Amino acid sequence: LPPIQPALPPAVLQPAPIHPAVTALLAPHVPLHRLWEQDDPAAWLREHGAAIRGLAVSTLAGPVGADLFDRLPALEIVANFGVGYDNVDVAAARARGLVVTNTPGVLDEEVADLAVALLLATVRQLPQAERFLRAGGWRQGPFPLSPTLRGRRIGLLGLGAIGKAIARRLEGFGVDIAYHGRTRQEGVGYPWYPSAQALAAACDTLIAILPGGAATRHIVDAAVLAALGPEGVFINVARGSVVDEAALIAALQDGTILAAGLDVFAEEPAVPEALLALPNAVLLPHVGSASVQTRTAMGELVARNLLAWFREGRALTPV
Ligand code: DGY
DSSP states (O other), rough: OOOOOSSSSSOEEEEOOOOOOHHHHHTTTSOEEGGGGGSSSSHHHHHHHHOOOEEEEGGGGGGGGGGHTOOOOOOEEEESSOOOTTBBBBHHHHHOOOOEEOSSSSSSHHHHHHHHHHHHHOOOOOOOHHHHHHTTTGGSSOOOOOOSTOOEEEEEOSHHHHHHHHHHHHHGGGGGEEEEEEEOOOOOOOOSSSSSSHHHHSSSEEESSSSSSSSGTBBBOOHEEEEEHHEEEEOOOOOOOGBBBHHHHHHTTTTTTSSSEEEETTTTBBOHHHHTTTEEEEESSTTOOOOOHHHHHHHHHHHHHHHHHHHSSOOOOOO
């Protein structure tokens, strides 16, 4: 028998701004409260927190965990905008019996496109070439030659849905593909390596596309970068936490590796000055999934998770 839903009517709290698709889909059905617009958020939580049954969050809300959960005694569900959910303390949520949802499936192709775009931009030095043209450098002579992508040995750090979408695209580029994940996957033809370091030693290019969080923190460290070697290119479309950023900066400064393309950083939206100063780093402001269509689909999935929970007591994409 389905569980008996509590008499408390559904109400959702947004601690920070979120995509308008979330609001558009939810608002006709469920009251939505915007915490960041309250003069005194702590006082608002004391007065109204007991009425909140759902949270809609994204990385913009910062880390979400026990602090907030404890002020929302009727909370049942935390709906995260993003396939990655390292911004949510899932252990604290589980300890309180909360459901956590994310947005898988709707952004795989978009992030894979961005990974390949960033790889090409980094290897062929496209942002540098564009800056050169705008600064009038072309009048003095041609832009220096770049390395080629063809023939590169590309290691995918992570072979989930997005990693596989990246591999499908790379098939057309005349490169070799290998991967590291916790386990070797049945039916995958690419060579598997048991560690990030073993993968780096066998490759000259690493693309990080694995979940953030404690289990993968600094999986790319100084030793992995050294194993990648002086022709090495490191691409990160996962989370800033998967790489030791200080070690990466040092490796880019002293030629341990050739270049990096980064869509994610340890302390977003802050980017270390030392990275900004590096000519061999291509830096993007976490735009992997940031197309109009994909962000709308993500927002709708956040809203549909909340509505399905309130209506049927069953979330669509629990983590
Ligand atoms: C995700 O979905 O995890 C992307 O990084 C956007 O936050």
